Amino acid sequence: MSNTSTEQANRFISLKDIKKSSFIALWFMFLTFPIMVIKVNTVNNTVEWRWANMIIIGVASFILSHVWRLFMNRRDGKLSDEQKGGQTVEKLTLRQKLDQKPVVAKSLSYAVLVLAIIFPLISGMYQTSIMITALLYVVLALGLNIMIGLSGLLVLGYIVFYGVGAYTYALLNLHFGVNFWVALPIGGIFAMIIGILIAIPVLRLQGDYLAIVTLAFGEIFRIVLENWNDLSFGPSGIANIPRPTIFGLDLNVSQATNLTYFIVLAFVLVTIFVIKRLEDSRIGRSLVAMREDEIASEAMGIDMGKTKLVAFALSTFWAGVAGVIFAGKTTFINPSSFTMWESILVLCMVVLGGMGSIPGAIVGALIITLLPEYLRAFSEYRMVIFGVVLVLVMVFKPDGMIPSIRQKYEFKKKPESNMKEAE
């Protein structure tokens, strides 16, 4: 068995493969014929036939289909090796290797932390600003991860709570002159309250239904903001929101950006710390149990309604606080910052990184925010590349970049004699 599968993987081209690839090439030439070959010049009323394009597409799809097949074979070969088990040495993932060497893992995470701290000092304001956005999305992804990854509640309108936080700060500042630091917890708590209010009517829903309802809530939120001029100033938004300051200092834009960066960074660390602790607690376990099987968790004495509310509250708080920071960073907010697309993006981060995994959410958020940013050079194709990356991850790493692993517990080993007495 292993011989044939490795042979198949190693043999680069066989007659059958050539046939298949030729067919794929032909099919793509046919499909793209109208857009890639024919070009109508409406000024001169002439039709251009760009046959060269057709050849390029044919050759490219022929080669790509081979490359694709090669990778698929390798993946399948890996899978069948794993299924055989036994003789093959179990391959460890990077994460498992790191778990076995805590020293390496620790020094690595300290290195990342130091790099994160000195980042604004070694790079310009533009880079720092991009990083702030990326880190805000990290917080969002971590927050949504509680709902989707841990609790298994597919919530699509997550950006609503981000918006609630941002508008809380903007409006409190506009009407009452509340400063950034006071608004920070208020935004979080207010988002949490909205989260619980939305959660109450949807407590009985599961899966797709919950997704659809929360999606609708997301749209309602945006439409209300766009139309309720007295409250939210409609599509023109709220401008001149003050940047965060510290000790009453008068900071210029660049200093304020650096300060915001450190606030977000500190906040990311707090989020990671809190979520990590929640995960390994009684509450965290009840959330995971709810994801695994609602009926069984109820039979084990877990109150489903309460647990769902806890999931919503814990998850939406982070979005609210992130929203306050976002408003402080951009100094201007309007409803177009809180569209459906943003919710989907955060969802992508969680899924791409690995559902229920903290490092996964971080990596997912960084990839999805930074990749399009640094692909500006290929601006025309960056969404295509983005899409290709998503598809590739889903095909080759269906559990996400860094899948979650369950906690292993230590226990006091009781002496053998004790156990025998008990029996």
Next chain:
Amino acid sequence: MTPVLDVKKLRMDFGGLRAVNDVDLHINEKEIIALIGPNGAGKTTFFNCITGVNKPTAGDVIICPPGATHTKRINGLKPNVITEKGLARTFQNIRLFQNMTVLENVMIGRHTRMHAGIAGAILRNKKTREEEQKVIDDSYEILKKLNLEQFVNELAKNLPYGAQRRLEIARAMATDPFLLLLDEPAAGMNPQETHELVDTINKIRDNENITILLIEHDMGLVMTLSERIYVVDYGKLIASGAPDDIKKDPEVIKAYLGEDTNA
């Protein structure tokens, strides 16, 4: 002595279908009782009514935990409240938390007996840590009792079938029940595993003082294990009594084998 569980005239209608029809049943402390009947007789619905998954249309479910002075009517309560009161169940089709470790599955069972909240989880103070450690140790002890200790840190879905069935019992025991409801605990087990299960159930009853009500199709197991048997068919109780009487009961034979038309 008041029975630990007293079910009176329990009725469950699904639209026009009467799944459970005025069933009476009582269990005394430390008894092992079996509920049998052909497929679709309403046995699992009966379980669901007692454990709060379904809300019975009529009738009473009354519990009296050992040592309690008052009886309590529990029908219509939510499943988690009923579990808190000391009734624990397993499921006919295994419903483990597949992607959690074996130990975590049992720890979930102790959820209602723990108190740590969100603040405790974040601050991780001494009280929370001690509670957590105690739960871990207790859960490990329960796993030992069911011979599952070698699987402690495995994911539940990777366990062999028989072990998964035992883990369901372990998880139910972790809720500190006085009454354990087992829905077809031996389904899909081989004779060796079934034999071990009989020992395990007897041990649970004798060592842990847990009363047991079980649904089962394996007649060998039912006859050796149970002290009394209730038989239902089409939602109605058709017989009850000691195993030997049930074996000879013409109604029961009719329900299982059909009527002899030549007679």
